[in-house]
Amino acid sequence: MTSFLVLVQLTVAAFASATSTTFSVPNILTPHSEFSPPFMVTPRNLGFSVASVSNWGYLHDYSINSSYTLTSGFQGFPTLCSIQNRTFWFAGPVQIQDAQNRTLASTSSSVAMALTFSHPSWIRELSPRPDSSWPVIPITPAEQLVSITYNQTYQFDATAHCSLINDTSAVQFWDAWSYNSGKYNCFHIGGSFLVIYTLDPATNKLTISRPAPVYQKESIQYPYGSFSTLTVQGMTYLYAWDVYVPPSDDMGGDSGTGGNHRDIHVAVAPTSTIADKSTWKYYDNSTGTFSSTEPLPTTRRSSAAIIILDEFSTEFENTFLSASIFYSEYHDAYLLVYAPIYPPGIYVRFAPTPLGPWSSPGTKIMDPTQFGYSVVRYALASPIFFQTDGNGGQSLLLTLSGDYKTQAFKLNFS
Numbered sequence: 001m002t003s004f005l006v007l008v009q010l011t012v013a014a015f016a017s018a019t020s021t022t023f024s025v026p027n028i029l030t031p032h033s034e035f036s037p038p039f040m041v042t043p044r045n046l047g048f049s050v051a052s053v054s055n056w057g058y059l060h061d062y063s064i065n066s067s068y069t070l071t072s073g074f075q076g077f078p079t080l081c082s083i084q085n086r087t088f089w090f091a092g093p094v095q096i097q098d099a100q101n102r103t104l105a106s107t108s109s110s111v112a113m114a115l116t117f118s119h120p121s122w123i124r125e126l127s128p129r130p131d132s133s134w135p136v137i138p139i140t141p142a143e144q145l146v147s148i149t150y151n152q153t154y155q156f157d158a159t160a161h162c163s164l165i166n167d168t169s170a171v172q173f174w175d176a177w178s179y180n181s182g183k184y185n186c187f188h189i190g191g192s193f194l195v196i197y198t199l200d201p202a203t204n205k206l207t208i209s210r211p212a213p214v215y216q217k218e219s220i221q222y223p224y225g226s227f228s229t230l231t232v233q234g235m236t237y238l239y240a241w242d243v244y245v246p247p248s249d250d251m252g253g254d255s256g257t258g259g260n261h262r263d264i265h266v267a268v269a270p271t272s273t274i275a276d277k278s279t280w281k282y283y284d285n286s287t288g289t290f291s292s293t294e295p296l297p298t299t300r301r302s303s304a305a306i307i308i309l310d311e312f313s314t315e316f317e318n319t320f321l322s323a324s325i326f327y328s329e330y331h332d333a334y335l336l337v338y339a340p341i342y343p344p345g346i347y348v349r350f351a352p353t354p355l356g357p358w359s360s361p362g363t364k365i366m367d368p369t370q371f372g373y374s375v376v377r378y379a380l381a382s383p384i385f386f387q388t389d390g391n392g393g394q395s396l397l398l399t400l401s402g403d404y405k406t407q408a409f410k411l412n413f414s
């Protein structure tokens with residue numbers, strides 16, 4: 001084990017200042033068709049009645065060792081990305097543990113593959129191995145410089161599934177946190193950035209790159225894309241949380257630590273120029289118009305929001321950390337699936353376009369307390385069970401993290 005860890009550290013050093021990494025991808029197929037819905041659809045309001053929910057358990061890599069599990073850190077829970085009939089799980093900090101929950105290895109960011117949709121929690125980790133490029137999300141030369149100058153460590157987290165932008169590429173937004181490992185938070189910079197994944201079908205190589213210009217500074221700019229991304233008809237919708245800080249609780253301004261996620265804003269980018277931020281436009285829901293001027297989150301702008309999640313009675317119930325927006329062929333609707341931290345519940349709303357108007361309030365589709373959750377920190381949904389269950393969206397893959405591990409659930413609508 002010692003030599004394994006040493007090798008991993010050497011590999012990290014070798015890739016420390018790259019802005020892209022490349023992995024060989026095994027030929028493990030999870031056939032999946034991607035729909036390209038029109039901008040406006042006619043939702044079939046089927047009432048969202050649920051026929052069944054199955055728990056597939058913690059994400060698990062049997063190839064490492066049948067008694068080992070992969071454990072995702074507090075922020076770094078796994079997110080999905082399907083490209084070319086491969087389904088990847090990207091995550092922030094991940095640990096490999098044995099049956100006694102002892103840590104055997106860890107990565108700052110990781111990529112795994114789904115083995116089969118019949119057992120959505122069975123995965124094959126690609127990253128924490130000495131023979132692969134590691135870590136998955138490359139650190140930029142600028143981060144490298146800060147890292148050396150201030151003795152900082154970087155942590156990367158993704159909180160939304162990716163969006164396929166063409167046959168071979170997908171985009172995802174990640175958040176960066178930097179901290180001094182000796183003195184936590186003594187110097188902190190952070191922000192969200194664009195990552196592009198490209199799977200070359202000729203060579204079976206997955207390349208993960210960070211186009212330098214798209215870096216949205218935490219507190220200073222909205223983290224467009226970190227809430228959710230959705231590509232429809234050549235346009236990519238980049239959803240961001242606003243942070244609502246009640247006057248009585250103004251601890252952290254818009255930093256994301258003192259307020260509660262509540263309002264959802266959206267920017268739209270032509271998919272082909274997504275890495276050029278000057279081509280993005282920002283939507284104001286109150287006027288129904290787009291502007292090229294990036295709004296800055298100095299005050300709450302709820303009139304510009306496309307969704308406001310404040311349907312519950314207490315601050316705590318109205319606190320959200322993650323949600324998903326996607327198209328469901330079964331409902332012929334854009335769906336928003338979200339979960340308050342406490343009390344646990346999974347809710348859905350629907351809309352005829354990626355901009356809304358969204359139904360309100362949400363319909364509860366799952367009670368996580370039935371599966372032992374007293375708190376849900378992160379909950380993501382994906383209509384990925386296309387081939388096995390007919391219409392995409394009749395079955396959802398839900399991933400829930402209440403503790404440090406993520407379990408996969410399959411929910412069937414009736």
Ligand SMILES: *[C@@H]1O[C@H](CO)[C@@H](O)[C@H](O)[C@H]1NC(C)=O
Pocket residue numbers: 064065066067
């Ligand atoms: C798998 O785990 C068992 C029991 O902990 C151990 O004896 C064995 O060496 C492990 N195998 C591998 C390939 O790591």
Ligand SMILES: *[C@@H]1O[C@H](CO)[C@@H](O)[C@H](O)[C@H]1NC(C)=O
Pocket residue numbers: 031032084085
């Ligand atoms: C994915 O799998 C489906 C079903 O097997 C097939 O029709 C399709 O061509 C595949 N797509 C790619 C990009 O390989």
Ligand SMILES: *[C@@H]1O[C@H](CO)[C@@H](O)[C@H](O)[C@H]1NC(C)=O
Pocket residue numbers: 099100101403405
């Ligand atoms: C390991 O973690 C799991 C899930 O958090 C828990 O159910 C199990 O009891 C733990 N096992 C040990 C030996 O602590």
Ligand SMILES: *[C@@H]1O[C@H](CO)[C@@H](O)[C@H](O)[C@H]1NC(C)=O
Pocket residue numbers: 165166167168169196271272
């Ligand atoms: C897909 O998008 C990526 C990223 O924008 C781009 O580099 C690539 O050329 C595109 N591929 C095709 C086939 O359009």
Ligand SMILES: *[C@@H]1O[C@H](CO)[C@@H](O)[C@H](O)[C@H]1NC(C)=O
Pocket residue numbers: 151180181182183
């Ligand atoms: C950087 O941080 C590490 C971990 O806390 C510490 O061991 C090391 O001495 C620090 N280096 C400098 C130059 O401060």
Ligand SMILES: *[C@@H]1O[C@H](CO)[C@@H](O)[C@H](O)[C@H]1NC(C)=O
Pocket residue numbers: 285286303305306307308356357358
């Ligand atoms: C957004 O605008 C639409 C159309 O005017 C409206 O129906 C909807 O209620 C607005 N959403 C919010 C959250 O205010």
